[in-house]
Amino acid sequence: MRQEVFGPSHPRVAQSQAQLGEVLHEAGQLQDAEAMLMGSLAIFQQHLPADHPSFGRVWRGLGAVRLDAGKLDSARRALDRSRVVYAGLEGSHWVWRVDVLLAEVDRRQGRFSDAEAKLNGAEGQLGADPEWLERWRNEKVLLAPD
Numbered sequence: 001m002r003q004e005v006f007g008p009s010h011p012r013v014a015q016s017q018a019q020l021g022e023v024l025h026e027a028g029q030l031q032d033a034e035a036m037l038m039g040s041l042a043i044f045q046q047h048l049p050a051d052h053p054s055f056g057r058v059w060r061g062l063g064a065v066r067l068d069a070g071k072l073d074s075a076r077r078a079l080d081r082s083r084v085v086y087a088g089l090e091g092s093h094w095v096w097r098v099d100v101l102l103a104e105v106d107r108r109q110g111r112f113s114d115a116e117a118k119l120n121g122a123e124g125q126l127g128a129d130p131e132w133l134e135r136w137r138n139e140k141v142l143l144a145p146d
Contacts, residue, residue, distance in 0.1 A: 011054070014043035018058050025061065030069045037062045053092075056085035060098055067105060076105045093127025100136060 021036035041058045048054060063079035066072075079102050086094040099122040106115035119137060122128055 009043050009046060011043060011047050014040040014047075014058075015054070017043070018054070018061060021058075021061055021065070025065050025068070030065055033065045034062065034069070037065065051085055051088050053085065053089060056082050056089070056092075056094060056098075058082075059085065060094070060101070063098070063101055067101060067108075072105050072109055076102065079105065091126065093125075096122040096125035096128040096133075099125070100133070 017036050017040035021033045021040060024030075024033035024036060037058055041055075041062070044052065044054050044058060059078045059082035063075045063077075063082055066075035066078060069075075079098055083095060083098045083102070086092045086098060099118045103115040103118035103122070106112070106118060119133060123130060123133055
């Protein structure tokens, strides 16, 4: 609908694509989710400065999709870009969430001490939910296998 109203390369279309990419990710349709998020990113790059909050969301979404797809190096690159955007926003409560995803990348790559350090850092960040972080820690055993 937005595409018909605004045209195919309008930032509002990109917002819709980002939202749809997140829904597709939640539904397990990783290839479609990544394609939708990449389309959103391309439109935002035409219209917005690289530090715009929309980039943080799209890079975070791409990182999460790629993490679930097992594309760990690519996930890290996307999440690092998201973190840079969010860290540059005063009062952003998203940095800790990106750090949790980065910790999961570290965990899957066997870098358990790096994962633990990211989680410890996330605990003190604005908006961090200590109970959620503790549940995540308990579900994702960060200790190296015996």
